[in-house]
Amino acid sequence: MSASVTTLYQLLENMKVHCRWFDAGHRISKLSPSQWQQFEDGHIAYPQPYLKHAYLGLAFWPEDDQRKQQVQLWCLRFPLDEQGKLDLASRDQFLKHLLTALSSNLEAAKKDEQLTAVLEGNPYVFKPSDEKQANLHAVVSQQLKQPHSAFMSTVLNYFAHPEGDDWQQLGIQGLADLACRWLDHQNDICKAIPQLPSPVLCSFCHCLEHHAINGMVADALLSRLENNDDKAEQIALLRGISHCQDNARIESALNLVLSSPVIMDVEMLVSLSSRCSQQLITEKYALVFLEHLAAAGNDIFAAVMQELLFQAPLREPLLGYIRSPDRSETLSQAIGHLFSQPKHTEPQAEQKH
Template identity: 35%
Template sequence: MSISQFVAGTGAEMRVFDLGRRISAIDVAEFEAFENLARPYHSPYLRHAWVGILSWNPQEPGQHNIWFLKLPLDEQNILQPGPRDAFLQHWLQVIAAPDKEHGEAPCSFKPDGNRMAYFHSQALRELNQPATRFYTTARAYLSGDTGWDNWQQLGLQGLAEVVARLDQENNSNLLASALPHMPEVPRNVILGFLENACPDVALTIALSDGLAEAMRSNADAATLAAYCRAMSASVSVDHRQQILDVVLAHPHASSLELLSAIGSRCWNDLEGARLNSYLESLAKAGAETFMALVADLMTLPGMRGRILEAFRHPQRSETLSTAIGALMAGARGGVQ
């Protein structure tokens, strides 16, 4: 039995979300194929599929169920079914003996507060439910009506709902106009939520301007990383790739936080000369960082071939050549 079959057997419908690198919807048919071992997971993170499953029964309005699961994958990113089966067995026991204490279900995990807020925002949209009262408060703040320094009353939920509804009530333009005025704390919260969204061109330009200002003011690597993540799924491919080129030429380019952000969120744009620049920065960051982030990138669809091609680049630096040699030596040692 699969999770999809289990949910269908209760008469419920479900939606599935990837919660690994970013929070995004997964087609139910695609998830079913993954569960049936017919296809690899499309966006693995740390050798797992991190998913949020929202289910509800149309005959019971207002009632819904949420599971957060961390499902182990094999070397080809195919589901290892044993832990998933243990999760289902747990819930079958819960149904059979609902008054008994069963403990935590296998494979369960609890997202942090920011991811919970954004997932909840997505769930409200899927269930066609209205936004919370925090949404109205957040929009009033972003309009400047309440004063830019009066952000302490804002809740994560309200800001998450604005980002989750960029296509509604002119929210994208509202956010683009607000970003230059926002203090660091609420701005960074917004940037964190935007990594799960697809900013339009106008919002991407506002983010790009914010990043340029951050560079002029010698902002730390964490701030640059936040902007990169926020633009990682922008609809404007040219803009986001230009930004990466600028960031990879910055003095902070070899910082672990920035390299991790680019590798985990911006990997779709790492190819050709841009990938070469990224690998050079990784090599400068040290052997441990290089091995860990390259290994993670190689689990992503299409990246292994790109990376192996970059490894053969004739003009790579001695630092990168040494890092590649250590990586290959470690791989051979693992095989033995």
């Protein structure tokens, strides 16, 4: 490894490129350069760990490219230690592999034709799902003030008249672009939500979950969630509402699913744990959720709880709730099984959740 390059942050500075950092785990969100630098220096835990990894979307372009026509997007995944901090040995291995591929020519990484060769075989590169990739591209293009894709116009036209089988021609990139620009089109979105076919509704909600929608859009989703017995729609609608600016709307969605048979579905439990964790560590919901999770079986309980307990802000509140004297025998047994598990579990490949 080059003696002058010891961090990814430093590498990009040496390349003289502009950068934007994004968390690409459960929810796509912007990371500040200082957040990444502090994390890479080992000073802070990763803000949003996912499967005990830091999932990073890194967009960069040459300083002399004022129109941002040469934007590169790297998707990287780094393991975290028990404290949620960067495993420095893995980062060093990534840099060594990268610099070897570049033959120490940092300028080569700026060129489109070099990108595949530079990252080929690097074990810390991951390929997002099509849905995640579309949403990442939508967020990056909006952040960089670039135009949306051509697919969004087709989606907008459909949302104006959501009928027939035309929905089968809609692309996920167009739905992601519209979700990213929800504020500019909230009236059209709210009018369309009651009429959207289930596949379109679910895909669109999976895109909306990356954005802090307002109460107006959330209310349209809540209206569709009420008296809804379609499992896929219920899960998708919860995800679409989960990042709402108004916590009361999120709680309304929680109340609906917690009183519905869908709460016994494993996919709903996983969606709740990953999208609504801040609400689930409150006294109002914690024990109710833990009891439902325990009812799903010891292995499911252990897998979900290990992921939640890995996140520092959630650990202490959850440990407090699982010590509650009001817990059922089923929950007590699930907790006993949890703490009999090995402390370290091997991270999985990216999942759809």
